[in-house]
Amino acid sequence: xxxxxxxxxxxxxxxxxxxxxxxxxxxxxxxxxxxxxxxxxxxxxxxxxxxxxxxxxxxxxxxxxxxxxxxxxxxxxxxxxxxxxxxxxxxxxxxxxxxxxxxxxxxxxxxxxxxxxxxxxxxxxxxxxxxxxxxxxxx
Amino acid sequence: xxxxxxxxxxxxxxxxxxxxxxxxxxxxxxxxxxxxxxxxxxxxxxxxxxxxxxxxxxxxxxxxxxxxxxxxxxxxxxxxxxxxxxxxxxxxxxxxxxxxxxxxxxxxxxxxxxxxxxxxxxxxxxxxxxxxxxxxxxxxxxxxxxxxxxxxxxxxxxxxxxxxxxxxxxxxxxxxxxxxxxxxxxxxxxxxxxxxxxxxxxxxxxxxxxxxxxxxxxxxxxxxxxxxxxxxxxxxxxxxxxxxxxxxxxxxxxxxxxxxxxxxxxxxxxxxxxxxxxxxxxxxxx
Numbered sequence: 001x002x003x004x005x006x007x008x009x010x011x012x013x014x015x016x017x018x019x020x021x022x023x024x025x026x027x028x029x030x031x032x033x034x035x036x037x038x039x040x041x042x043x044x045x046x047x048x049x050x051x052x053x054x055x056x057x058x059x060x061x062x063x064x065x066x067x068x069x070x071x072x073x074x075x076x077x078x079x080x081x082x083x084x085x086x087x088x089x090x091x092x093x094x095x096x097x098x099x100x101x102x103x104x105x106x107x108x109x110x111x112x113x114x115x116x117x118x119x120x121x122x123x124x125x126x127x128x129x130x131x132x133x134x135x136x137x138x139x
Numbered sequence: 140x141x142x143x144x145x146x147x148x149x150x151x152x153x154x155x156x157x158x159x160x161x162x163x164x165x166x167x168x169x170x171x172x173x174x175x176x177x178x179x180x181x182x183x184x185x186x187x188x189x190x191x192x193x194x195x196x197x198x199x200x201x202x203x204x205x206x207x208x209x210x211x212x213x214x215x216x217x218x219x220x221x222x223x224x225x226x227x228x229x230x231x232x233x234x235x236x237x238x239x240x241x242x243x244x245x246x247x248x249x250x251x252x253x254x255x256x257x258x259x260x261x262x263x264x265x266x267x268x269x270x271x272x273x274x275x276x277x278x279x280x281x282x283x284x285x286x287x288x289x290x291x292x293x294x295x296x297x298x299x300x301x302x303x304x305x306x307x308x309x310x311x312x313x314x315x316x317x318x319x320x321x322x323x324x325x326x327x328x329x330x331x332x333x334x335x336x337x338x339x340x341x342x343x344x345x346x347x348x349x350x351x352x353x354x355x356x357x358x359x360x361x362x363x364x365x366x367x368x369x370x371x372x373x374x375x376x377x378x379x380x381x382x383x384x385x386x387x388x389x390x391x392x393x394x395x396x397x398x399x400x401x402x403x404x405x406x407x408x409x410x411x412x413x414x415x416x417x418x419x420x421x422x423x424x425x
Binding site: 009013 | 184188190194195198342343344346347348353354356357
């Protein structure tokens with residue numbers, strides 16, 4: 001099966017580097033699936049799960065909180081703001097973050113606070129979605 | 140015995156200095172490990188984003204940002220990364236010398252220079268050589284924050300966007316290993332296309348959502364990450380240079396103590412010999 005090189009780096013570390021057969025990610029204007037030979041593409045990404053399909057059929061799930069994705073014919077680079085292996089996501093923490101974000105949205109008193117609270121909310125929800133997806137896959 | 144009192148005092152003071160320098164060496168060694176870790180962590184991101192940007196510079200984008208267009212050079216900007224503290228050997232001086240050399244070359248061509256300075260050591264130096272300093276970011280500390288640097292970076296980028304400067308360089312030390320740090324000057328703006336034949340044909344990315352918004356965001360991220368990485372790397376260089384400088388100082392103190400000890404022993408021996416000679420000649424006279 002055709003493969004391409006993929007690298008996931010965040011500002012803190014390099015998370016993944018290797019050959020994969022496909023990658024799916026949440027772009028700013030919708031879900032994206034990248035397979036070998038994709039046209040050059042540059043896009044922003046939204047908080048959400050990044051799923052890699054390995055050559056041996058296994059899947060790896062990561063969580064990215066936003067950033068940029070570059071696609072070149074032979075390789076893909078994902079520049080995440082912060083990224084985690086989905087296994088490292090903490091369910092309780094994600095829930096706590098969501099509640100905190102909800103509270104912040106309720107007692108906001110300015111436009112900027114609202115947008116930052118909304119961003120917090122989006123990230124917390126994306127984390128929970130990623131966890132759900134991970135659970136679904138395990139079954 | 141009153142012999143060599145001054146020498147004894149001198150030895151004592153050198154020993155005290157040696158204690159300080161060896162303590163500073165150990166502090167620098169432990170800090171170096173931490174700063175080096177930080178440097179390694181940021182490296183993949185800044186390397187990758189540099190790759191993406193050099194591809195972008197090679198493409199034929201539908202939207203050309205001002206950062207991507209080369210203009211005739213009348214005035215250039217330098218961002219110089221220095222350390223906050225001294226006692227780190229020739230680290231800062233070597234870098235400054237490299238920059239001053241480039242400034243002299245530019246000056247000969249009639250090109251003026253604006254400076255944005257990071258760290259405490261750069262500002263006094265470049266003010267004293269009469270450079271035109273437009274931004275200073277002092278006290279970056281041991282854990283530099285992007286937030287502390289953004290203001291100064293903005294000043295330089297705005298100057299570029301407004302056409303006040305036509306090129307922007309970043310001068311900092313590269314960490315080769317503990318013993319070697321190389322002063323380097325990199326061109327930040329306009330963007331340098333990668334020298335890769337496979338990207339020379341006409342092509343462009345598909346942009347989502349919108350080329351302009353995307354490229355602007357990515358470029359800003361790129362420049363911030365390059366400057367931040369340079370500051371972190373310079374921090375690792377500082378600690379390494381400090382460790383080596385303090386190691387040398389400790390060794391020099393050791394040598395000095397040995398020499399002084401020898402002089403002291405000579406003087407003491409001479410005094411004893413003289414005393415014996417006096418006693419013997421006194422006894423002979425009786």
